[in-house]
Amino acid sequence: MLKIAVFVSGRGSNLSAVINSIKSDDLNAEVEFVVSDKIFCEAFNIAAENNIATYSVSETPKDGCVDYNLLADVFKKNGIGLIVLAGFLKKIPAEFIGEFNEKIINIHPALLPSFGGKGMYGLNVHKAVFDRSCKVSGATVHFVDNVYDNGKIIAQYCTEIYECKSPEEIAAKVLKLEHKLLPFVIGKFADNKVIINKRVEILE
Numbered sequence: 146m147l148k149i150a151v152f153v154s155g156r157g158s159n160l161s162a163v164i165n166s167i168k169s170d171d172l173n174a175e176v177e178f179v180v181s182d183k184i185f186c187e188a189f190n191i192a193a194e195n196n197i198a199t200y201s202v203s204e205t206p207k208d209g210c211v212d213y214n215l216l217a218d219v220f221k222k223n224g225i226g227l228i229v230l231a232g233f234l235k236k237i238p239a240e241f242i243g244e245f246n247e248k249i250i251n252i253h254p255a256l257l258p259s260f261g262g263k264g265m266y267g268l269n270v271h272k273a274v275f276d277r278s279c280k281v282s283g284a285t286v287h288f289v290d291n292v293y294d295n296g297k298i299i300a301q302y303c304t305e306i307y308e309c310k311s312p313e314e315i316a317a318k319v320l321k322l323e324h325k326l327l328p329f330v331i332g333k334f335a336d337n338k339v340i341i342n343k344r345v346e347i348l349e
């Protein structure tokens with residue numbers, strides 16, 4: 146079974162979607178750890194309700210936080226096969242990314258390569274999409290490399306937003322897609338159906 150760690154900074158609705166998908170037997174994976182850059186965030190409540198161990202991580206020494214080296218050791222000892230960034234706002238250190246090559250994925254609430262990069266998170270993304278009068282938006286799951294929102298795209302779902310009257314409406318519509326896309330992609334990793342060549346392919 147695929148063991149995963151989910152990195153979060155806030156409310157954790159994508160974490161919930163993954164846990165619910167596991168509970169309903171749609172996803173053959175286990176969330177072993179929830180990690181945050183915060184000492185506490187709402188998503189930690191979801192972890193606690195589901196008896197999932199949590200860590201707070203920091204690149205610089207900070208009370209109550211572990212560093213990325215310790216986290217890497219814990220993940221290796223526990224056979225973590227996939228690291229999922231779901232609303233994690235800090236940049237992951239290059240060394241850590243190197244240790245988990247092609248095992249770190251991120252969900253982004255827009256259709257990359259548009260509307261990504263530094264500062265493009267949360268409602269900022271949907272405001273930019275709204276201001277540009279986009280007619281479609283969506284969610285992207287991609288590999289994490291050393292540049293924000295830059296790694297190869299694994300899967301995308303899109304939706305029409307003609308009728309959305311505000312960035313908040315777009316956010317709500319896209320979030321529903323995210324909650325389907327993320328468990329879908331994790332499921333494909335669990336089934337060894339993500340093939341990485343020059344392009345990333347997902348098998349049926």
Ligand code: GRF
Pocket residue numbers: 153154155156157158159160231232233252253254267320323
């Ligand atoms: C999601 O929109 C995700 O795409 C983005 O941050 C948000 C996190 O939401 N990276 P939640 O914490 O999963 O509710």
